[in-house]
Amino acid sequence: MSWTPDYTISNKLLSTIREIGEALGELKSCHLSDQDLAKLEIEARELSSYASTSIEGNPLPLTDVKRLLKTRKEHVRDTEREVLNYNKALQSLYADVRSGKFKLGIKTLEKIQGRVVHGLIDNPTHCGALRKAPVIIHNPRIIDEVVFIPPDSKDVRKLTGDLFKFIERNIGKIDAVILAGIFHRQCVIIHPFIDGNGRTTRLLTTAILGKAGLDLFEIFSFENYYNRNITRYFKAVGLEGDYYDLKDDIDFSDWLEYFADGILDELRRVRKALPDQSKPKPRLEPHHRQILAYIEEHGTITQREYGGISTRSLASRKLDFVKLVKMGLIESKGTGRGTYYVRVS
Incomplete structure (x- = not known):
């Protein structure tokens, strides 16, 4: 029996998806040159590399992240390497999606996680491979407090494979925002790796948005939306308790509304940041x-x-x-x- 997530397409979600389409249409109607688009992509990668690592506790401010990505230092601290790894993985995904080389699957997921944690963990078995050990999610503020127990390692490969099959089967049938949102939360729930789960999930979510047909996916950073209220993000995307006690009652509806809100918020930010000469003239009715x-x-x-x-x-x-x-x-x-x-x- 194939895996199918439970969710309801609410009026709010429909309205937000419609607004996302309108915002993308408005951006595409702007007089953006290749140089403008390249600049927006670089800015989005800088913001994503900063925000996604900041969510996981990286202390580097955005100004330092921008400087780091421009200078490309050879000898770096772990906090800097974490940012550089994320940026490099994002660049690679952009290129693969554009060229049609991006392939959904466990191998791609493992490859991206390997890039994310490269040089940051000592145990090579935890780099570029699905976990073969249990993990427990603790409250970051209260270390001894267990928040969530993800699936057993023996079930990780099947659960992850079922997730990818669902995404692949529904590209072109289900809206790109809904598909990417479902992937994002389910991957976080499965927690397929010992380390790097959040960063890897957010990277693959970006790629799925592009593969599923969301235009201009390279020029906005939905990670930025999450980073502005990390507590809200963790509460929206995660679960509390034991996976096996919760798995039959997981509902994606509220999360999808939140996920769509993040994309729309970022598209509005990009639109507002465009130079006036790039903005289309308002239409006369x-x-x-x-x-x-x-x-x-x-x-x-x-x-x-x-x-x-x-x-x-x-x-x-x-x-x-x-x-x-x-x-x-x-x-x-x-x-x-x-x-x-x-x-x-």
Whole structure:
């Protein structure tokens, strides 16, 4: 029997996915050169390398991470190596997804984990291989407090394989955001490695977003969203208790809403950070053109006059004037009830 996660596509999740599509469409409509896109990708990798390692306790600030990735030091501390490993793995995944070489599967998962922990752990059996020993998740603030007991090591390969089969089977059938979100949480729950689980999972999640068809996946860092409230992230993605007591009742619904929120939040950040000359001009709707045509014919227009030619609500009519003023197409004259609008010369 194949593994199938339990989740409900709520109205909130649908709305967020729709907004993600609109945000991507808006970004694609911007006049971005290859140089602009390359700059955004570098900035996203810097932010992801900082945020994803920061989530795991790396103390390096973003300014140091940016400097490190530019200088490429040869002799580095473990905290610096952790960042460099993440950045290198992310670059490799970007290239593989773009070229069509990225393949879902345990071998890829092991390869990425090997890159993540390279030079950071002493036991070579824990590098680039699924775990063969038990792990226990403790409360980071209270070391002796056990929060979660992941699946036994004997079940890890099958659980991980079932997860990849589900993702592969549903690419093109289920929205990319939902698929990547399901992978992210289930991989964290399985905890397939002794070390590097969180970083490896977030890296593969990025690749799955791209493979499943989410455009411009390289220019935003959903890890940044998690890093702004790490406690909330851990609570949303994880479980509390013994996996075997919980496995039949795991529901992904709340997590998927949170996951989608993170992607939308990052797309808005990228959109806001774009230079003004790259941003597309706001579109004029028919009612905006109606206002401009009236002014062309009569020289001016008032709220009352607009109300006489439009069926839109008073609140909407006021917003129409606000938008045209912000666009620099009209300006207001007079005050109070004597306010009227003219074209900007």
